[in-house]
Amino acid sequence: MNIEEYISSGVLESYVLGELSEREIQEVEQMAANHPEIKAEIRLIEDSFEKLAFKTAVEPNAAVKEKLMAAIEEKETPIIAMKPESNSGWMRYAAAVSILVAVSASILAYTYYNNWKNTEAQLTSLIAQNQQIASDYNVVNQRLDKIENDFNVVSSSAFSKVTMKGTDNAPDALADIYWNASTEEVYLSIQNLKELSQEQQFQLWAIIDGQPVDAGTFNLTDGLLKMKNIAGAAAFAVTIEPKGGSVNPSLETMQVVGNV
Amino acid sequence: MSKSKQGIIEQDQLVQRLKARDKTALSYLYDNYSAAIYGAISRIINDEDVAEEVLQDAFMKYWDKIESYNASKGRLFTWMLNLARNLSIDKLRSKEIKKTRKTDDISNNVYNVESENLIHQNEESIGVKDLMKNLREEERKIVEMVYFKGYTQSEIADETGIPLGTVKTRLRMALKNLRSVLGVG
Numbered sequence: 072m073n074i075e076e077y078i079s080s081g082v083l084e085s086y087v088l089g090e091l092s093e094r095e096i097q098e099v100e101q102m103a104a105n106h107p108e109i110k111a112e113i114r115l116i117e118d119s120f121e122k123l124a125f126k127t128a129v130e131p132n133a134a135v136k137e138k139l140m141a142a143i144e145e146k147e148t149p150i151i152a153m154k155p156e157s158n159s160g161w162m163r164y165a166a167a168v169s170i171l172v173a174v175s176a177s178i179l180a181y182t183y184y185n186n187w188k189n190t191e192a193q194l195t196s197l198i199a200q201n202q203q204i205a206s207d208y209n210v211v212n213q214r215l216d217k218i219e220n221d222f223n224v225v226s227s228s229a230f231s232k233v234t235m236k237g238t239d240n241a242p243d244a245l246a247d248i249y250w251n252a253s254t255e256e257v258y259l260s261i262q263n264l265k266e267l268s269q270e271q272q273f274q275l276w277a278i279i280d281g282q283p284v285d286a287g288t289f290n291l292t293d294g295l296l297k298m299k300n301i302a303g304a305a306a307f308a309v310t311i312e313p314k315g316g317s318v319n320p321s322l323e324t325m326q327v328v329g330n331v
Numbered sequence: 332m333s334k335s336k337q338g339i340i341e342q343d344q345l346v347q348r349l350k351a352r353d354k355t356a357l358s359y360l361y362d363n364y365s366a367a368i369y370g371a372i373s374r375i376i377n378d379e380d381v382a383e384e385v386l387q388d389a390f391m392k393y394w395d396k397i398e399s400y401n402a403s404k405g406r407l408f409t410w411m412l413n414l415a416r417n418l419s420i421d422k423l424r425s426k427e428i429k430k431t432r433k434t435d436d437i438s439n440n441v442y443n444v445e446s447e448n449l450i451h452q453n454e455e456s457i458g459v460k461d462l463m464k465n466l467r468e469e470e471r472k473i474v475e476m477v478y479f480k481g482y483t484q485s486e487i488a489d490e491t492g493i494p495l496g497t498v499k500t501r502l503r504m505a506l507k508n509l510r511s512v513l514g515v516g
Binding site: 079080081082083084085087088089090100113114115116117118119120121122123124125126127128129130131132134135136138139140142143144 | 354357358361362365366367368369370371373374379382383386387390391394404405406408409412413416417462477478483484485496498499500501502503506509510513514515516
């Protein structure tokens, strides 16, 4: 194809209109690079389209330019940038101060709320501890009272001590009675008695005029146990009875016995 | 108009300034080229609001894509015009426009372009009608389809049944015949 035919085919117009494929574009550009007359013709075609466009120009609405420039300004301006303007500068500062105050107040409110919550939790914990200490104190106090009382009984000359020793049933068993003959008060101190089942209890008997008299039931415990008042006992003994005690002692279960 | 509008700043210089992100260059570009570009857009898109939207999009693209313009491949205006034409055609084919266009079939319109349809012309610009007077009927049809409906030459060939080669030579002849009126060459 000679140059003249190539130009008259209209391929250059298609090129300028942007209607060619990538391969065709490369071909035209190759031809233009090799043939100055093709390059010149392309320039003439471009010029024709350009002149035609200017001849048939239509003035757009002036607002379009404003919108365009604003859109570009907006696109290129970082969103957070605040340009202080002289007439509204104080407003911006006022707004900034307001925001600062609001943010500070929020932070403080949050901080103090948290502090208050923490304090409240600590207070609740302290109240609970206090109650526990008070409760413990009462327990200790009661035990102290009892120990004082026990000590008074044990050390008092008004009480006589009766040692009850183990029988053949329980040779190692041992318990003491503190008995005030004038007031008839009886205290029991367990030194060594065996464990019983849930259905059983120990029962203390006083032997008065050769007859066993019930002096109360008991379980294993520390310290002195206050038993029933007894007058004129000659001996004391402990048997194992069904829970709640018996009217008559089961002598075959006797654990300890001691004469006054 | 053409002399004042095509401006004092040469296209090469303008391109350099646009690539340097000079907004005054964009403003200058708009002042000097928007009417020519808008003419091309508004001949394809009849809806004024949509046409203006496309115009704005086109200039946004010129600003954003100026790096992709290669001066060795052609003039700045050719690049701008083709970009605007493509945007217009894309818009025309988008659903929103299609709806309004359905009752207004393109192919029927193309052959009925009369001088009274060629609205919006600048007072100073010579009428398109006057330009077209210099063309033969068969050439004028092709120019009208390219210029007023944004058809590609292949689409014209498909639409009219005229072989693509003939469409191309007719457009070439039409443009050649317009050169003297346009003061080209």
